[in-house]
Amino acid sequence: MVKLQVEVNNACIQPFVFCFYVSGHGWGHATRANQIISDILRLPAQHKVYVISNASSFIFQGVTNVGAIYRQADIDAGVVQPLAYTVDRQQTITNLKQFLHQRQSILMDEIAWLRQVKADCVICDAPFLPCAAAAGAGIPAAIASNFTFDEVYNGLCEGDALDDDIKEGVKVVIQDYRNADLLIRLPGAIRIPSFDDAVELVPSTPTLYEPTPTPINPSKGIVNGKTQLPSISVATVLSSRLSSKIERRIVDVPLVFRKYHKNRKQVLEELGIPSSIYDTHRILLLSFGGQVLGKAEWKQENPLPPNWICIVCGAPDNIDLPVGFYRASRDAYVPDLTNAVDVVLGKLGYGTCSECIGHHTPFVYVPRPQFIEEFGLRKLMQDQGSAVELHREDFEAGRWGSALEEAAQLSGACDEPERLVGHNGGPIAAKILEQFVVEWNSKKSASSPQQHTLVAAAAATAAVTTTIATESNKTSTPTTNDLSLEVPPLNTR
Template identity: 70%
Template sequence: MARLTVDTTNSGASSKSLVFCVYVSGHGWGHATRANQLIFDILKLPAQHKVYVISNASDFIFQGVIQVGAIYRQADIDAGVVQPLAYTVDRDQTITNLKLFLERRPETLRSEVEWLEQIGADCVVCDAPFLPCAAAAQAGIPAAIASNFTFDEVYNGLCEGDELDQEIRQMVETTIEDYRHADLLIRLPGAIRIPSFDDTENLVPVTPITGTFPPEKKKKGVVNGKMNLPCTSQSNVRSSHNNNKKRFERRIIDVPLVFRKYHTEREEVLQGLGIPKDVYDTHKILLLSFGGQALGKGGWVDPLPNGWICIVCCAPDGVTLPRNFYRASRDAYVPDLTNAADVVLGKLGYGTCSECIGHGTPFVYVPRPQFIEEYGLLKLMHDQGSAVELTRQDFEDGYWGEAIEKASQLSGRCDEPERLVAHNGGQIAAQTLEKFVIEWNQSNRSSLDQVTEEAAASIPVEAS
């Protein structure tokens, strides 16, 4: 059985240009921001691969990768989660949308298979829609998941002990079955359980970020119980397309942090926002970042501590901001703002968490109790960065000061060098995907040759 190996020197790089199809959920901006970084790193590989990005999110957020060669395609490939506010989930509408999506599944699946075959795709990468994994299997190409969670676990988290639970669980089985067509999981830091690859009982699995492994656990990357990234382990869940002739071993590869880094220095960023130098030199800066979604009730008189100003991401044009608040442009590059800020206030999403950790910026978060991804991300923030909770009620009422001041006293970084996670996850993930396609094709070609040989051997030899 073929086993994927990770070569961080990329000495086994492909000399052939491959076609990668990266399917990105339209739910929130965190999927798109980290997918953008992964796409950038794939496009930078020497083989000059072609990358399609497929999403039901607007092409607006993919403009950076489109400008360097990625090809955008809008498609309804994802049911997502309905969030009226950045920190609330509309359970009923989310379930309804998933049900409607699954009713259209046969037609959508057929359309995606035809398109993959038409463009000559070599690999599907999902962050983190489930249907494209099944489409890849039908098209005869490998599929990988690159994420810290999959939606099956999120939908499971919507079970509340009522009559809808049975319907939710039935739909979840379909999503898991689709995800199980993938043969590689590139697991990002801050992960929760991903049932199609790891059916552990723990919602937050033991990974290089969340704990150490005992010496008897034989995993590539484990040294005396301590783990270095990337780290490879074997999936304990069988593939949906597994059979006796399947020779590729499903793998989980934990990679370092994948996030976008800042491009522009702090002073230039603040001047570009129209903040006078005598203001940003004498005030601390809060970045209010909720992924482009509508905020709460608002109408605050002055929620900031004395000596603070606030930059707001994606504030609606019709909203008048309070005193000492500055509006960032719709196309502002958020990592520049994160790097310029003293504290970030937002929700626990992967994009915000990873960029706060990557830039050493403390984080004040408003909890999202209905969104189960939070458990892994909060563990990540406590291990690798700095996080302070602000209740939803205090946020909406404008009582921010205490949490902001508390966060500003924290470092924003992991204080133990031996636990510090590297920040080159995009590069490692890109190299891993390239090698995955090569080894998957070699494995399946060997299996096909074996099937052909066995079939030929089973044919009786006719006497002449």
């Protein structure tokens, strides 16, 4: 059992209404938002949380089961991905233009709804329009993410006529994001233009037709160039609000990720894998959702090396899986699978990266150069986990063997104990968000210089010495980044 202890000020705070807007682009937004929402709901004040998204309510069942309230709404344009590792550039920008054309109507609807539910705070991961809606409703807004969509759209510039549409749209997106006064920046970040604090280790994102820039300062921190977490810096970009009540800040937090619930043996046996197989084979988790399963090449030659089996997430029922492949149920809890396998194969998304790092599972990734978030996540995996690249052509042709065997020899963990990232970003983010609203409300009623320290104090309470005890071979080294919580021991492979 890993026990993380810290002394936290549990002063009595009134319950707030948090409205958490979550992008429907990919599951990574939802999984990490779910973790922060769960931690907000665990705070003693018994806050109310609405989760607003164009993603299916199915993704949020875990938090709605414990009290969050789901509302479906089209609140972002997102990115169009025909496959998990490709972007439809033209359709993505067309969708953005259509969304911006409807922006005023959607904005008015959101302002009215926020007033109706008596919202105290908007949190975004990472739609931009809700930040402007918060300003219209007269309440604070925060962003909790490792990227924002302005930089993603910027990354689609290719030096052609479509670039003009991209740049015009990005201007509006940045202005909306600038209505937020707090950025909770997650590990694996890229530049966030609406807050840009000019840290060289989070460089300006390269575009597709320009070379990747070399960081000016190549020294290593824990994540995002920070040597201690949580870490507070002041935004260098001013607020879009005419009279912002507080100083805009960036708080870099430890890893936010979902932890496993079931042990390895239980997970594998529930999938129908007998011990005679899982004790004698290495196990791969394929986390693409099955978009290319059933290719002719795979039927002619199994892509798995000898003595390997594979668990597939999201494989449609109408697809016949090759020999040695097992289908995970639609509602499978992916962290359980990640903890149970030897290697994960997928794309560089925050959810997969964070859960691989958190469970010390090596990762084989298929690059997706059109999606700029990858630059921050690749660095995160290189610094904190174990990652092996598999070219798209080799993935689609079923040439997986050498990459899987290479990954299986890796530890899945950072080899520099003093730089290990903490695993409790969710509780820290929840506490900081709570104090953010306290600070905002106090500034509404009276302007007091002392109140500027509230968010800083909330972060500082988390940065204390951790005591840690473990009885697993897959363990974390003591850090100074953890709030009080219990973490079950990770399974020994």
